Amino acid sequence: MNIKEELIKLRNRLLARSDTEKIKKQEEKEENIPNDTIEVVKDYYATFRLIDSRLRNLDDKVDNYINWYYNNAVKGHYTPNGEYNEPRRMCDIIEKVAVWYELRYPEYEVNRLMPGSSLEITEINDVMFNNNQYITDTLSNNQNVDTLNWPDFYNKEVFIKSLPSDEQFMFREVHYRSNVNVDTGKPYVTRLYLTPDGIVEEAENFNCLKEDLPNTHIDLDNYFKGKHIKEVLEYFKSNNIILHPNNEIEDAIKWYDKWVFLKDEFLNCIMYRIIERGGNRIGPRRAFLFAKEFNRNIDIPMMYGVDTSDPGLKLFVDEYIKAGGSKDLVCYENYHRKSSKNEILRTIKVGEIIEWLEPIEKRSKDRQFVK
Known part of the structure; x- marks a missing residue:
């Protein structure tokens, strides 16, 4: 072997080693995602949740969602102009809903509904109805303005x-398609007819699969009725039934799961922005109202609502526990008072907050009793 061949061989070995090291570094990167990264490494839910669980800043959680939305619902489905603008439009609607909730529950109304550090005299119904000349002029004398309630009047429905139709879509329930073709490789049209929730109402021509299932004597069309589409897919897999490329069953499930996930996280992002926009005391309390109305996790407002200088903190904790919250929940202390984005915050459990504040509350009540 001459010197030239030796050099070529050495170069190939070095290139192979370089590629191996790159792969190893990428694997290490995926296993050790830094706390504040918003990079979506893989396009599936587990990675999103892994990144989300390691993010502490709520704005970063919103960014993580926008990245996921772009990679999984925008990229490849729009023109270049659409790919650029759709993530921005998603940010806009998240902000729009957060602002609506601020208008629906102004600071003084939040303090009234979620007793905090100040006692509010102003009520939203007085501002919007009782002291609104237009309302009093419009209603006839026999109609009582006092029966009107602003949160009910400006309700979520x-x-x-009032939103454009494409934005309304984000609030509609996700439904499975009504019928799903399943390519079994047989000369029959095999189809599932589904309810919006994915329950099989009717199964068509699946008995043609019996020839591949010699030990099966059941009527598959009847067997699949009443089962969820995911159960049907699991039946195929557990019985080694090969699904051909043209089948729609997996696509239907993936589409449904994707949009349920997307809309669920959309509502979470609105809650995050409500917390951020409202500040250290009002933000978490307003988000708590949002969480209860939109079936979000009430742990989130509590986690980010521990302002140790807040005289009304115990009242907030009481509301949280009353709503089914856990004393074991770990919260961040003074999230809104951090001096930098990456500042490491102290944590405290809800039970520890109660143990800390109950004696103070008791002494305060005792002093009032003595007076």
């Missing part, structure tokens, strides 16, 4: 209807 009315707000959603």
Whole structure:
């Protein structure tokens, strides 16, 4: 072997080693995602949740969602202009809903509904109805303004209807397609007819699969009725039934799961922005109202709502526990008072907050009793 061949061989070995090291570094990167990264390494839910669980800043959680939305619902489905603008539009609607909730529950109304550090005299119904000349002039004498309630008047159904149709879509329930073709490789049209929730109402021509299932004597069309589409897919897999490329069953499931996930996280992002926009005391309390109305996790507002200088903190904790919250929940102390984005925050459990504040509350009540 001459010197030239030796050099070529050495170069190939070095290139192979370089590629191996790159792969290893990428694997290490995926296993050790830094706390504040918003990079989506892989396009599936587990990675999103892994990154989300390691993010502490709520704005970073929103960015993580926008990245996921772009990679999984925008990229490849729009023109270049659409790919650029759709993530921005998603940010805009998240902000729009957060602002609506601020208008629906102004600071003084939040303090009234979620007793905090100040006692509010102002009520939203007085501002919007009782002291509104237009309302009093419009209503006839036999109609009582006091029966009107602003949160009910400006309710979520009315707000959603006021949105453009494409934005309303984010609040609609996700439904499975009504019928799903399943390519079994047989000369029959095999099809599932589904309810919006994915339950099989009717199965068509699946008995043609019996020839591949010699030990099966059941009527598959009847067997699949009443089962969920995911159960049907699991039946195929557990019985080694090969699904051909043209089948729609997996696509239907993936589409449904993707949009349920996307809309679920969309509502979470609105809650995050409500917390951030409202500041250290009002933000978490307003988000708590949002969480209860939109079936979000009430742990989140509590986690980010521990302002140790807040005289009304114990009242907030009491509301949280009353709503089914856990004393074991770990919260961040003074999230809104951090001096930098990456500042490491102290944590405290809800039970520890109660143990800390109950004696103070008791002494305060005792002093009032003595007076």
